Amino acid sequence: MIHAKFIKKNKVIVAFELQGHAESGDFGHDLVCAAVSALTINTVNSIEKLLKVKLTVFEDQLAGGFLKVEIPVSKVSDSKVQLLIASLQLGLQSIAKEENYRDYITIG
Template identity: 45%
Template sequence: MIRFNLKRDSDNRIISFSLSGHAESGPYGYDLVCAGVSAVSIGTVNAIESLCDVHLIVDMEDEGGYLSCTVPARLNQRTDENIQLLLQGMEVSISSIAEEYGKHIQITHT
């Protein structure tokens, strides 16, 4: 099972997220749930770094299906708003995958 955790601050801003585990919804290399979640999350990280010119704090391990990402503090308001929009888009995409394949994804908010 993929575990997706979003952490928000007191202003409801997404300040970090983590993914761990594997969906195990198909054979290795053919698991569409893992592929979809990976594409959405890594695509979001790449979009933030490329479009917002912000280097996120990223920890990733291929073996365990682990990705952790933290938004740096003290960004200007426009950059922060852009990052939040991209992260919210990621949340919507992963939630949509979970609606269809809920037994393979667990979403928590802290």
């Protein structure tokens, strides 16, 4: 199961983490993994490429699938950064609410 967590300080998201594997299908055919990966990678790329904000990214695909993304302190209040992260959160929540996928992802 994928566990997603959005970390807030003063009601503003300062980081997010994803850990685990969906295991909703065979390798290469896991729809939940593909959807979560696409949303997450697109969010990170959009923040870095379009907004020119350098994020701190920690990842470990081998040890249970782990990704942590931290926003620089100077950019946590940037409304565009927050909008893109809110979009990621909404997308992940949508997946978690789907009857066929809710057993493969949690959001905390």
